[in-house]
Amino acid sequence: MILLKNAEQISLMREAGRITGEALELGGEAVREGVTTKHLDDIIHDYIVKCGATPSFLGYSGFPGSACISVNDQIIHGIPSKDKVLREGDIVKIDVGACKKGFHGDAARTIAVGKISDEAKQLIEATRTSFFRAVDVIRAAYEAGGECRIGDIGHAVESYVNKFGYSVVRKYVGHGVGHNLHESPDVPNYGTPGRGPRVISGMTIAIEPMVNIGSGDVRELDDGWTVITVDHSLSAHYENSVALTPDGVEILTLVK
Numbered sequence: 001m002i003l004l005k006n007a008e009q010i011s012l013m014r015e016a017g018r019i020t021g022e023a024l025e026l027g028g029e030a031v032r033e034g035v036t037t038k039h040l041d042d043i044i045h046d047y048i049v050k051c052g053a054t055p056s057f058l059g060y061s062g063f064p065g066s067a068c069i070s071v072n073d074q075i076i077h078g079i080p081s082k083d084k085v086l087r088e089g090d091i092v093k094i095d096v097g098a099c100k101k102g103f104h105g106d107a108a109r110t111i112a113v114g115k116i117s118d119e120a121k122q123l124i125e126a127t128r129t130s131f132f133r134a135v136d137v138i139r140a141a142y143e144a145g146g147e148c149r150i151g152d153i154g155h156a157v158e159s160y161v162n163k164f165g166y167s168v169v170r171k172y173v174g175h176g177v178g179h180n181l182h183e184s185p186d187v188p189n190y191g192t193p194g195r196g197p198r199v200i201s202g203m204t205i206a207i208e209p210m211v212n213i214g215s216g217d218v219r220e221l222d223d224g225w226t227v228i229t230v231d232h233s234l235s236a237h238y239e240n241s242v243a244l245t246p247d248g249v250e251i252l253t254l255v256k
Helices: 007-029 037-050 118-144 150-162
Strands: 067-071 074-076 091-100 103-112 174-176 183-187 204-207 210-212 218-220 227-229 235-237 240-245 248-251
Touching: 007 037, 007 067, 007 091, 007 103, 007 240, 037 067, 037 091, 074 091, 074 210, 074 235, 091 118, 091 235, 103 118, 103 235, 118 150, 118 204, 118 210, 118 235, 118 240, 118 248, 150 183, 183 204
Parallel strands: none
Antiparallel strands: 067 074, 067 091, 074 227, 091 103, 103 240, 174 183, 174 204, 204 240, 210 235, 218 227, 240 248
16 A cells, blocks of 8 residues: 655655755765775764664664665675775665654665776766656656656666666665655566556655666575675666655755
8 A cells, every 4th residue: 555645744754854865975975995884884873863863774674784885796785894895996885764753764875985987987877867867757747747657767767777788676676665664666667658556646755776787687695685786797776765745756865
């Protein structure tokens, strides 16, 4: 069941989204060669708690960190570690959630460690742009008084990144977000235009392109969390929590 939010609930989600975005921004600013992923996690945890919120991921189904921090061929759900030291040329995916007054924000970014390859730069930018292509599809439907469906969102992401020869991850998808970190509907990064649930006012969803340079095939490591590309190709991730309101589309976790 899709849980629609009223104006008061979306206002609460703005606060959770702001904290999420700011914590993610702080973590990203600390990315540099020689830093451990645990250090980034500590920065994110401390900021969320300072804001009177709770890290959404900490303890979620037993996850041991406040952020998922995944490096290079790791796609999502990387466990922060004192033993994982960032190196020049790495790309780091930081995924953050914060819960305040019963509502969650969820957002992710891919960040360069120092100088990275042109190939990695293009992957990061294409993944980011694919998110905004999806948002543009929703906005265009709103402004035209037309209809947007979940399949339109996924098609916008996949059709854009396919132009670069990239693959989207199909095993893991975006989702509704709100009272719970993960709610209906699923929001895949692939789809058929005009198919799937209608995107309507009151919906709050996390749109999160996960894009691989190589194959879209993935596997989970023995730690029970970290997901990597089967061919060990680079992967990028970009996510925001998005609210559909009577006034249009609002990105709740984007720091201005």
